Amino acid sequence: MASYNIIALLTCAINYLNSVNGSNPTLNDVLFSGVYEFIDLTFPFDKNTIYWPNMDQFAFTKMNEAFRSDGSWYAANNFAAGEHGGTHIDAPYHFKVDGLRVGNIPLDKLIVPLIIVDISSKVNDDPSFVLQKYHLDYMLNDNWGKPCVIVFKFGWSKFFYDRNKYLGVQPNGTFHFPGLSAEVAEWITSSHKNVVGIGVDTGSVDPGSSTDFPVHKIASAAGLYNIENVKLDVPVPDRGCTALILPMKIALGTGAPLRLVAICPKQTPTHF
Ligand SMILES: [Zn+2]
The missing domain is CATH 3.50.30.50 (Putative cyclase)
Known part of the structure; x- marks a missing residue:
């Protein structure tokens, strides 16, 4: 069932994008179709x-973290x-x-x-x-x-x-x-x-x-x-x-x- 769902979703997304673009989808089209998520595996x-x-x-080591005399902020470590x-x-x-x-x-x-x-x-x-x-x-x-x-x-x-x-x-x-x-x-x-x-x-x-x-x-x-x-x-x-x-x-x-x-x-x- 799960595989049908994912294939159907992907097919749907790609067909939709093809119809919009009139060409093969770019990686951007696929990544941002709503089918994918980004997971951080980093501490x-x-x-x-x-x-x-x-x-x-x-x-x-904090080096600079302060408002400057003109009111702007500057920070660098x-x-x-x-x-x-x-x-x-x-x-x-x-x-x-x-x-x-x-x-x-x-x-x-x-x-x-x-x-x-x-x-x-x-x-x-x-x-x-x-x-x-x-x-x-x-x-x-x-x-x-x-x-x-x-x-x-x-x-x-x-x-x-x-x-x-x-x-x-x-x-x-x-x-x-x-x-x-x-x-x-x-x-x-x-x-x-x-x-x-x-x-x-x-x-x-x-x-x-x-x-x-x-x-x-x-x-x-x-x-x-x-x-x-x-x-x-x-x-x-x-x-x-x-x-x-x-x-x-x-x-x-x-x-x-x-x-x-x-x-x-x-x-x-x-x-x-
Ligand atoms: Zn190591």
């Missing part, structure tokens, strides 16, 4: 933003931050010496279909959960075809504003939060070569307790980027959205703060 950058250890926190904090991208260079830097990741790998894999009911708030291939049996034969980014939803965004809980900070300072197994990273990079990036709603694609970061290494070796601390505390269709993965273009960056937006059909589609 704000402020004093609460979680950074990886040894990274500088987000520092926001400084900011500084590590690359790996908040919603951000890891460039392949992060874990591969000849991998791409942030500034060189091509746009056709950053504007791609978005697949959300919601495993939060399996995780059930367990920080020890590690995603194995058998958890994904139901989708092993999916053929996504097009280039895409795949984002795993562990259900962790709700803890973002409690750093100790989100990272699972232990008495000795180590971390404990869920993540992907090396097996899953191998499966994605070997069986689904159309996947251009891997995302998570936790602080790292590797589990918090990892010290050798195999998922980072496997993804980087295959030329994939990671997106971490994805804000997934709002409903997002698991299929049918387009991701705009737009990091700050830090030319030599190993990573960068990211504005992540999904463009999604308002009615849940049944296909990719």
